Structure formats: structure tokens, C-alpha cells
Amino acid sequence: MPGFATRAIKAASRVPAAPQAPVNVPIYQTSTFEVGSALELAELLEFARPGHSYSRYSNPTHAALEEALADLDGAEACHATASGMAAIHGVVMSFLRTGDELIIPRAVYGGVVGLSRTLLARAGITVTAADTTDPAIVAEAMGDRSRLVWLETISNPTTAMADIAAICEFAHERGVAVAVDSTFASPYLSKPLALGADAVVHSTTKYIGGHSDLTGGAILGSAAVVAAAREIVINAGGNAAPLEAFLALRGLKTLALRMDRHSANALAVAQALQGAPGVDSVRYPGLASHPQHTLALQTLRDGMAGGMLALELSGGRRAGERFLDLLQVAVHATSLGSVETLCSHPASSSHRQLSDAELAEAGLTPGMIRVSIGLEDPEDLVADLANAAAGAAT
Numbered sequence: 001m002p003g004f005a006t007r008a009i010k011a012a013s014r015v016p017a018a019p020q021a022p023v024n025v026p027i028y029q030t031s032t033f034e035v036g037s038a039l040e041l042a043e044l045l046e047f048a049r050p051g052h053s054y055s056r057y058s059n060p061t062h063a064a065l066e067e068a069l070a071d072l073d074g075a076e077a078c079h080a081t082a083s084g085m086a087a088i089h090g091v092v093m094s095f096l097r098t099g100d101e102l103i104i105p106r107a108v109y110g111g112v113v114g115l116s117r118t119l120l121a122r123a124g125i126t127v128t129a130a131d132t133t134d135p136a137i138v139a140e141a142m143g144d145r146s147r148l149v150w151l152e153t154i155s156n157p158t159t160a161m162a163d164i165a166a167i168c169e170f171a172h173e174r175g176v177a178v179a180v181d182s183t184f185a186s187p188y189l190s191k192p193l194a195l196g197a198d199a200v201v202h203s204t205t206k207y208i209g210g211h212s213d214l215t216g217g218a219i220l221g222s223a224a225v226v227a228a229a230r231e232i233v234i235n236a237g238g239n240a241a242p243l244e245a246f247l248a249l250r251g252l253k254t255l256a257l258r259m260d261r262h263s264a265n266a267l268a269v270a271q272a273l274q275g276a277p278g279v280d281s282v283r284y285p286g287l288a289s290h291p292q293h294t295l296a297l298q299t300l301r302d303g304m305a306g307g308m309l310a311l312e313l314s315g316g317r318r319a320g321e322r323f324l325d326l327l328q329v330a331v332h333a334t335s336l337g338s339v340e341t342l343c344s345h346p347a348s349s350s351h352r353q354l355s356d357a358e359l360a361e362a363g364l365t366p367g368m369i370r371v372s373i374g375l376e377d378p379e380d381l382v383a384d385l386a387n388a389a390a391g392a393a394t
């Protein structure tokens with residue numbers, strides 16, 4: 001009879017048979033999977049047969065999230081990653097080689113700027129920023145070495161929008177691929193693949209998770225596009241964690257309800273704060289004053305514009321910093337897309353890499369506040385944000 005230690009390990013590793021399917025996807029908290037032969041393991045590592053070998057490659061909980069996201073985004077395939085940045089890195093590095101050019105929006109999530117200045121610069125990839133709100137400017141920016149155009153459905157933090165369908169059309173005519181970060185819109189409000197995009201990424205940390213309690217990302221596209229990006233993610237170690245995949249699955253179940261409420265709350269706040277004391281302007285695609293309001297109505301679900309807005313405060317950088325100290329309902333924290341309202345000051349957080357001149361170039365002002373509107377009662381949010389804006393101006 002084997003000794004106690006051997007029996008304990010064997011006994012504690014028995015996976016129960018579950019004749020009744022659990023209502024929720026189990027968290028497969030295992031780094032590795034027992035295989036029947038060397039050939040089986042070799043084939044699993046090559047994705048040449050269904051199943052799982054090692055959780056840096058795949059795991060049943062990741063697979064459940066990938067299938068759900070592919071279904072909701074209308075994609076052939078999906079790969080879940082450790083973060084939105086791991087997804088962005090995987091897509092960018094799978095499309096580009098040394099000497100190629102990447103075109104990014106003038107106003108883009110700061111992590112993309114960070115990636116451009118570190119890894120892409122060292123890899124000899126040129127990064128060109130263009131005003132992607134105007135397809136003609138993007139067309140003009142494209143050169144012989146352009147291989148990929150990077151877009152955001154709704155830009156972080158300026159809420160600028162790009163005409164994805166128009167840009168895809170002429171990019172494809174020139175053999176240039178288009179990838180879209182659709183984190184701000186989520187699969188509920190926008191379907192960039194249906195508009196022609198070759199790849200979509202989400203930071204599932206945001207609306208898909210929805211509760212500020214996970215870090216994750218996802219890559220979506222054709223089987224070939226996702227397989228190429230997955231190879232980069234696996235080799236760079238950017239895989240998702242099983243618990244995070246479970247939390248993202250739980251978040252997906254209420255995504256539609258939350259996006260409806262985020263959008264309704266954000267519109268109420270945006271309308272109330274337009275012209276309020278201390279507020280120079282409000283940027284929100286749901287407002288008629290937004291430069292891409294018509295595009296928002298045409299391309300986002302039922303004219304909803306999501307939960308992100310940007311406030312331009314009258315008092316510049318100092319007002320931006322004071323505003324955050326005056327909040328009582330909203331929370332001063334980076335990140336977005338959660339049940340609670342989160343405010344941040346891009347000039348000192350997500351876009352801290354940029355000088356004032358570069359901020360202006362990116363369409364940001366030093367006094368801009370990014371607001372991720374949560375699910376609280378809208379009147380409480382209006383009162384809190386209006387109070388902070390008026391106080392910050394004094």
C-alpha cells in the first residue's frame with residue numbers, strides 16, 4: 001500500500017465526476033493537465049487536437065470565456081490574455097516586423113504610447129500618430145511601409161471616434177490591416193469586426209468584468225489572426241488566469257444591463273454638466289455637440305454612447321487636481337468601466353508620459369478629467385460632479 005504522502009496527493013487530485021452540469025463555468029485552477037502519450041502532448045502544444053496541456057497555452061475556463069466573447073463579438077476565434085495590454089501587444093507584434101509602420105490615433109490610450117516608445121522603438125517599428133477622426137488624414141498618413149492602423153471605437157480619454165468602416169475600406173485596398181481597441185464600447189455597443197476590422201481587442205478589466213476586481217484582455221478575429229497573436233501571447237507569457245476568466249464570464253452575464261444604465265447615467269450627467277459652473281465643455285458622443293455624434297448614432301447600439309465622458313474644467317491643471325479632492329460619491333482612481341464612478345486626471349496618470357505640447361497634439365488639455373460613469377443614482381452623480389467642478393474653479 002502506498003504511503004500517506006503518496007495517497008494524500010493522489011486522493012486530493014481526483015476530479016469529481018459531475019453528472020449534472022454546474023450552472024456556472026468551474027474555475028479550472030490547474031497549471032497543467034494529465035496527458036495519455038507523448039504524441040498527445042506534442043499535438044496539444046501545437047493546437048493540433050482539441051484539449052488542454054498547460055495553462056499558459058489554454059485552460060477550460062479561458063476556453064469558455066473565449067467562446068462566449070467570440071459569440072458576442074461575431075468573431076471566428078478569440079484568445080483570452082492577462083490584460084488589455086497583453087492583448088494589444090499580441091496583436092501589434094503579430095502584424096508588424098522590423099521596418100514596418102504602425103499608424104495610431106493622435107488621441108489614444110497611454111499604454112499604446114508606452115508600448116510604442118519602448119518595445120516597438122527597440123524592434124525598429126515606426127509609429128505615426130494621425131488624426132483618425134478624419135479618414136482622409138489616415139489615408140494621407142499611410143505610406144509604403146504601413147502595415148497596421150490602430151483605432152479605438154471611442155478614444156481614451158477624449159471620446160473621439162473613428163469611422164472604422166471607411167478606414168477599413170481604403171486600408172484593405174492598400175493591403176493594410178486594421179485593429180480596433182473596443183474597450184470603451186464593449187461587444188454590446190459596437191461590433192468592429194462587422195465594420196471590417198481584422199482584429200479587435202478588449203481590456204476585460206473594464207466593462208466586461210465590470211466590477212474593478214479583475215485584470216484581463218481578449219483578442220478577437222479570424223482563426224488565422226487570433227492564432228498569430230496567440231503565438232506572441234504564449235511566448236511572451238501573457239496568458240489569462242482561470243479566476244480572472246471566471247470573473248469575466250460572470251461580468252458578461254450582466255454586460256447588457258450595465259451598459260444600458262452606464263449610457264443612460266452618462267447622458268444625464270453630460271447634459272447636466274454642459275455649461276455648469278467651472279466646466280468649459282463636456283465631451284460625450286451622446287451629446288449633439290460632440291464632433292462625431294452622427295457617427296455614434298449610426299454605429300453604436302440604439303444610439304447609446306457608453307459610460308465614458310471627458311470634462312474640460314475652466315481652471316486648467318490646478319482645477320483638474322483640486323476637482324479630484326472634492327469628490328464624495330465618485331472615486332478618484334484610475335481604470336474605468338465599473339459599477340462605481342471613477343474619475344482620473346489623464347495629464348497626471350494615464351497620459352503622464354506626454355508633455356503639455358504632446359497633450360495638446362493629442363487633443364487633451366491639462367485640466368481634463370476623465371469620468372467613467374458608474375451605476376449609481378444619476379442625481380447623486382450630477383450633484384457630486386457639479387459640486388467638485390464649481391469648487392475646483394474657485
Ligand SMILES: Cc1ncc(COP(=O)(O)O)c(C=O)c1O
Pocket residue numbers: 083084085086109111152156181183184202203204205215216217335336
Ligand atoms: C482603451 C484601453 N485599452 C486598453 C487598456 C489596457 O488594459 P489593461 O489595463 O487591462 O492592460 C486600457 C486601460 O485603461 C484602456 O483604457
